[in-house]
Amino acid sequence: MTPAIPSRTTPELDELIVNVLASSAALGKGIHPLVAAEIARLMVKVNSYYTNAMEGNPSKLKDIEAALNKKFSKDETRRNFQLEHVAHIQVQEAMVRRLREEASLRICSADFLCWLHAEFFLKLPPELRFAKTESGKLVPVEPGRLRDRGITVGRHQGPEKETEIRSYLAKFDELLSPEKLAGPQKLIGMAAAHHRFLWIHPFAEGNGRVARLLTTAYGIKINVGDNMLWTVARAFARRRPDYDRNLAQADLPRRNDLDGRGPLSEEGLLEFCTFFLRCCADQIQFMDRMLELKELTRRYKRFIDGLVAEKEVSKAGAKIMEQLLLQGEVPRGQALQICHVKQRRATQIVKELLDSQITRSETAYGPLRLNISADMAAVLFPELA
Numbered sequence: 001m002t003p004a005i006p007s008r009t010t011p012e013l014d015e016l017i018v019n020v021l022a023s024s025a026a027l028g029k030g031i032h033p034l035v036a037a038e039i040a041r042l043m044v045k046v047n048s049y050y051t052n053a054m055e056g057n058p059s060k061l062k063d064i065e066a067a068l069n070k071k072f073s074k075d076e077t078r079r080n081f082q083l084e085h086v087a088h089i090q091v092q093e094a095m096v097r098r099l100r101e102e103a104s105l106r107i108c109s110a111d112f113l114c115w116l117h118a119e120f121f122l123k124l125p126p127e128l129r130f131a132k133t134e135s136g137k138l139v140p141v142e143p144g145r146l147r148d149r150g151i152t153v154g155r156h157q158g159p160e161k162e163t164e165i166r167s168y169l170a171k172f173d174e175l176l177s178p179e180k181l182a183g184p185q186k187l188i189g190m191a192a193a194h195h196r197f198l199w200i201h202p203f204a205e206g207n208g209r210v211a212r213l214l215t216t217a218y219g220i221k222i223n224v225g226d227n228m229l230w231t232v233a234r235a236f237a238r239r240r241p242d243y244d245r246n247l248a249q250a251d252l253p254r255r256n257d258l259d260g261r262g263p264l265s266e267e268g269l270l271e272f273c274t275f276f277l278r279c280c281a282d283q284i285q286f287m288d289r290m291l292e293l294k295e296l297t298r299r300y301k302r303f304i305d306g307l308v309a310e311k312e313v314s315k316a317g318a319k320i321m322e323q324l325l326l327q328g329e330v331p332r333g334q335a336l337q338i339c340h341v342k343q344r345r346a347t348q349i350v351k352e353l354l355d356s357q358i359t360r361s362e363t364a365y366g367p368l369r370l371n372i373s374a375d376m377a378a379v380l381f382p383e384l385a
Helices: 011-026 033-053 061-068 076-101 110-122 162-176 185-200 207-221 233-238 240-251 266-290 293-309 315-327 334-339 343-355 374-380
Strands: 130-132 138-140 151-153 156-158 368-370
Touching: 011 185, 011 266, 033 061, 033 076, 033 207, 033 233, 033 368, 061 076, 061 374, 076 110, 076 207, 110 162, 110 207, 156 185, 162 185, 185 207, 185 240, 185 266, 207 233, 233 240, 233 266, 240 266, 293 315, 293 374, 315 334, 315 343, 315 368, 334 343, 343 368
Parallel strands: none
Antiparallel strands: 130 138, 151 156
């Protein structure tokens, strides 16, 4: 599995590291914190959309939204796809809670990786817990259990025995845990860990999803992507041939005496880490454009005006919606002042906005906050998903 991390960088990689660190830290600074939190909530769905699309799941953002509201398709196949999204989103939310609450959590440990795997598959019905062997045979997946048979991914043959896999995972934790790395190495470690986990391929099924969840966890740990306003999975899915090719390059054995000191190619790993950080920089740049406040406000107003034109929201309700983007939330009592109406009408307007599902409230009498639906997201963030 060595080298676990490149022993050198390149001018491009150094520039990417500076770019990603600076641009990620600055992302969303002009947005109200409560609005940014709602966008981050949307991005959890977007992350699920792309990571599951990479596994052949064709669900759209509206299908995911419906599933989260317990509205499942009557078609069994589409319903199963929706269930995969619900499971993935619930696992990511549980993972983020653990990261916030457990400062010493070792995300590269076998325990944590097996926990991610178990959490995902335990949230699926038993009939979806199967893996397909190379011969096409379906075998049951045991949630959280390391595989005990060989596996081939492209031209790469993963380690075969469970004891061998455990040994590699121990080395993975030892060499690639963010706690063991310093400065810019942490960001390179995030990229290298993505590949080296997939090289080990410790599970019979679900390795891709676990790898991308690990990448999310790694970003939170090293304070890159901890604002949850972007997802590198979008770039991986949209550039799938490039992603697969770069993974395969990093699988290659050492080419010559100048290609590092381990059994695997350091040059291939360096190329993958560069590709990985290009993808990160690309997605941060994309979301930075999407979050530019003047243009975001313009698209938001267009969406609200469309709702008014379709008579889905009243003009009075639109006034409250305009305030939400700027101030993050609107106490229910403010509806009277904003709309210049009496209490009874204000109550009707609040109900209208909640029923339309473009706002939400944490409690029965709490302030209104933005609820970015799939329809709203399509206008606010074109080409996001």
